[in-house]
Structures are given as C-alpha cells and as structure tokens.
Amino acid sequence: MHRLNCLAVLFERENVMPKTLEGQITMEKTPSYFVTNEAPRRIHSMAKDIKLIVVVRNPVTRAISDYTQTLSKKPEIPTFEVLAFKNRTLGLIDASWSAIRIGIYALHLENWLQYFPLSQILFVSGERLIVDPAGEMAKVQDFLGLKRVVTEKHFYFNKTKGFPCLKKPEDSSAPRCLGKSKGRTHPRIDPDVIHRLRKFYKPFNMMFYQMTGQDFQWEQEEGDK
C-alpha cells in the first residue's frame, strides 16, 4: 500500500495510531508526503494544527542519493547520466524522472502553502544536520515546544561511518549509527552533468529560499557530497 494511504487508514482507524496522552506528541515520518499532491489536503482535513518537519538537502546531491538507493536494489538500471536527460545533446533535463522532480522543492512547497502557514513548517538543512546535528536538533525541539533534551553530548562523529552517530549518556547502551543504507558512497557522476543539473535547479532553489525565508546555500557548495 502507498505510504500516504497507510497514514490515512491509520488516522481513520484511530485505534491503530498510538494514543497520545496529555503532554505527549505523536510523530509520523514518511519521506514521500512532501512530494505527494493529495497529501496536504488530506493531512489538513485530519489535523489542521499539525507541525510539519521537512529535511531538505542540495537537490543535485539528493538526486544522486536517490539514484544510488535505486541502483543498490536494481543494479541493471541505466546510468544516472542517461536517466537525467530527455536529450543530452540539447542539455534537456528530464524533470519527470522522480529523482529529479522531488528536488524541485519550491513546486512542492507551493502545494503545502495552500493549506498550511509557513509557521507550521520547519525546514531542516540536511547539510547542517551532518555538520551540526545538535544545532539542528535544537531547532526541532524548539519548534515542537519541547525542552532541549537532545544536545551536543548525544552525538559523536564516527570516523568509520563518516557521519555523526548517537550516544545515550544517560544509560550505558552502545552508541548507535544509522544503518548501512544511510550514508552510502555515491557513484562518480560526469561533472558536466552535475553542472547542468545545478543550473537547472538554481531558479527553483532561489524561489524556495524566498518562500521559506532561509538560504540553504546550495549554490556555494563546491562538491556534491
């Protein structure tokens, strides 16, 4: 079943969704909501006061990450360079390919803003989440009206993983990194293709910065990982 339908069903059969007691928050996470056309209308009709959190990263890196994930399940698919273009000679990007379409954040956000005010949405920078997880988590906790319980002391940089991992200072349980499918090495992509994609996304990124009032600095980035 599609994940959106899953949430709808869970909400409808209230007994399936965990009961929320006074002072508790129920959270639900599905990556595809942000880019699903019917999602804002349906979620709004169920929970108008809901707080929404969206993690966004450079759409070029996001597309490559998306492709890497698909490639790991279907190694026979064409190369990224082939899938990215409608016509490579003309430099025509295939914006209908989901790996590329999902990164047109301004387009998706427009849809959500028809139903929810910006104040109900928090945008977390995927890049900041890696370099300063505690800083981004502070914003998340403030946004949710929670005490800042998760702080610096809950994170350490794991050199083998190449990413921050979680430690729980209050108990002696082992530190935890995200699984093998998170933080995989990306295949090398032709720099011309990356350049073309960056050009493609630039106006949409600008629009997104304007809509959110946040500059994610994706134009300043040198590499794409």
Ligand SMILES: Nc1ncnc2c1ncn2[C@@H]1O[C@H](COP(=O)(O)OS(=O)(=O)O)[C@@H](OP(=O)(O)O)[C@H]1O
């Ligand atoms: N701490 C930590 N550890 C590992 N990975 C981290 C971390 N923080 C952020 N990231 C980035 O998260 C990316 C994977 O998340 P996804 O968006 O694919 O997850 S999901 O769609 O919600 O399942 C994943 O993308 P890839 O690098 O392309 O695998 C990571 O770059």
